[in-house]
Amino acid sequence: MYFTDFDFEDEVLDALDAMRFEKCTPIQEQTLQPLMEGRDLIGVAQTGTGKTAAYLLPVLNRLCRGEYPEDSINCVIMAPTRELAQQIDRQLEGFTYFMNVSSVAVYGGNDGQRYEQELRGMAKGADIIVATPGRLISHINLGNIDLSKVSFFILDEADRMLDMGFCNDIMTIAKQLPKERQTMLFSATMPEEIRKLARDILTDPVQITLALAKPADGITQQAYICHEGQKLGIINSIFDNESSERVILFASRKTKVKEISHTLKKHGFNVGEMHSDLSQSERDEIMFQYKSRKIDMIVATDILARGIDIDDIRIVINYDVPRDCDDYIHRIGRTARAGTKGRAITLVNVEDQEYFKRIEDFIEQDVPKMELPAALGEAPAYEPKSKQKGARKQRSNNKDKQGGNNRKRNNHKRGGRPANGNKQQNAKPVENSGQPKETASVATPQEGTPKQQGEKPKRRRPNHRRKRRNKPQGGENAAPVTENK
Numbered sequence: 001m002y003f004t005d006f007d008f009e010d011e012v013l014d015a016l017d018a019m020r021f022e023k024c025t026p027i028q029e030q031t032l033q034p035l036m037e038g039r040d041l042i043g044v045a046q047t048g049t050g051k052t053a054a055y056l057l058p059v060l061n062r063l064c065r066g067e068y069p070e071d072s073i074n075c076v077i078m079a080p081t082r083e084l085a086q087q088i089d090r091q092l093e094g095f096t097y098f099m100n101v102s103s104v105a106v107y108g109g110n111d112g113q114r115y116e117q118e119l120r121g122m123a124k125g126a127d128i129i130v131a132t133p134g135r136l137i138s139h140i141n142l143g144n145i146d147l148s149k150v151s152f153f154i155l156d157e158a159d160r161m162l163d164m165g166f167c168n169d170i171m172t173i174a175k176q177l178p179k180e181r182q183t184m185l186f187s188a189t190m191p192e193e194i195r196k197l198a199r200d201i202l203t204d205p206v207q208i209t210l211a212l213a214k215p216a217d218g219i220t221q222q223a224y225i226c227h228e229g230q231k232l233g234i235i236n237s238i239f240d241n242e243s244s245e246r247v248i249l250f251a252s253r254k255t256k257v258k259e260i261s262h263t264l265k266k267h268g269f270n271v272g273e274m275h276s277d278l279s280q281s282e283r284d285e286i287m288f289q290y291k292s293r294k295i296d297m298i299v300a301t302d303i304l305a306r307g308i309d310i311d312d313i314r315i316v317i318n319y320d321v322p323r324d325c326d327d328y329i330h331r332i333g334r335t336a337r338a339g340t341k342g343r344a345i346t347l348v349n350v351e352d353q354e355y356f357k358r359i360e361d362f363i364e365q366d367v368p369k370m371e372l373p374a375a376l377g378e379a380p381a382y383e384p385k386s387k388q389k390g391a392r393k394q395r396s397n398n399k400d401k402q403g404g405n406n407r408k409r410n411n412h413k414r415g416g417r418p419a420n421g422n423k424q425q426n427a428k429p430v431e432n433s434g435q436p437k438e439t440a441s442v443a444t445p446q447e448g449t450p451k452q453q454g455e456k457p458k459r460r461r462p463n464h465r466r467k468r469r470n471k472p473q474g475g476e477n478a479a480p481v482t483e484n485k
């Protein structure tokens with residue numbers, strides 16, 4: 001299905017052209033129509049499926065029509081982490097390039113300049129606020145923000161927000177909003193708490209469920225069954241024979257990340273670390289260094305597992321086995337993006353065997369077990385206890401829930417129009433595979449002067465190409481990110 005199949009305003013179609021978005025991803029195919037009809041919606045889909053555009057486009061389409069007050073906040077988008085908030089804001093910047101729609105990202109920080117930007121954006125009534133819950137609550141408590149005219153309320157990665165303990169904050173925010181509004185909740189999973197939240201804040205929602213993606217075909221998965229003390233030797237042996245460039249190594253705890261990163265540096269690896277103890281500017285700096293190839297490898301907690309666009313990762317290493325099957329898929333999904341190839345290596349100690357077996361059951365694949373280098377001694381046998389807690393069943397249920405609501409429309413209003421490519425010279429066409437192209441995403445100090453956040457020009461519909469906005473810089477913030485110590 002093409003975006004031209006939908007009744008989008010010219011501004012939106014222009015933005016899609018410029019971004020070279022032509023075909024809808026599956027989640028977009030299924031959600032755009034009900035959202036454009038104004039329905040509340042629950043979207044069960046992960047990052048990487050194109051869900052951000054799925055909820056942004058219908059909202060932008062309505063805002064473009066100029067039916068909403070100019071000096072009020074019309075839309076609130078909640079995201080669990082500042083990284084995701086920044087990423088949504090960047091996508092928004094791309095789409096609103098040709099539009100008179102303003103946005104401000106509100107994700108915390110001790111940086112006075114950033115705080116001023118947030119205040120200014122909110123005071124001027126930016127159309128769209130992209131916020132982490134903690135920071136938005138503090139602005140509400142300080143009386144900095146008027147949410148009484150909000151028409152659209154969007155929760156992205158709602159399951160993660162609840163995991164991080166934001167349920168009460170979300171309810172407090174929801175109570176500030178008018179009852180008459182359109183609410184959209186996106187979540188990778190649908191545990192009971194999310195269902196309850198959905199009952200509390202949505203009205204007669206449509207539910208669209210995409211089956212959890214299997215790991216992309218381009219990922220070669222491997223596992224080393226080992227003792228904890230053999231892990232470092234395995235890492236050393238892997239990079240005896242190949243470069244350690246474009247590698248991400250995941251560990252579940254930030255103390256572990258610091259430890260591993262320290263040890264790898266001592267072993268001569270060119271490593272950066274990423275975890276929630278770092279300030280936003282330190283995180284941006286690490287990402288910048290990684291993107292510009294000044295460092296080869298990032299050792300990270302799950303803070304990097306989801307929602308972050310980084311291209312061309314060659315190898316993902318799981319230093320430990322994620323407890324959650326979804327986390328495994330998210331972590332290894334950092335490699336082999338957009339149809340490329342990559343490798344995912346998991347180090348499985350004796351304690352983690354049971355969890356690894358659950359993952360194998362969940363993805364319905366036996367991951368090849370690699371032989372330990374002889375110098376490291378004997379490997380333990382792979383004998384996971386067989387309490388599998390219904391992982392295969394969980395996947396079958398997901399499959400059963402897929403589908404529905406796939407409306408076909410044939411009015412290719414502007415079908416086949418060539419992409420103009422003026423704005424994103426490097427953007428490539430994307431196949432409609434549900435694994436859309438990743439864009440470079442990490443804000444760097446080099447990316448231009450910050451826009452005056454929230455400054456809202458007057459809407460002048462016909463001549464919508466006149467305005468060029470600069471991307472904002474990543475700023476300081478202290479939005480909470482939960483990680484184990």
Ligand code: AMP
Nearest residue numbers: 021047048049050051052430436438439
């Ligand atoms: P998301 O799941 O929203 O984080 O999207 C993942 C990536 O896919 C982002 O880099 C988007 O810019 C890109 N994307 C989303 N939808 C499309 C589409 N229909 N065509 C091309 N790229 C897309």
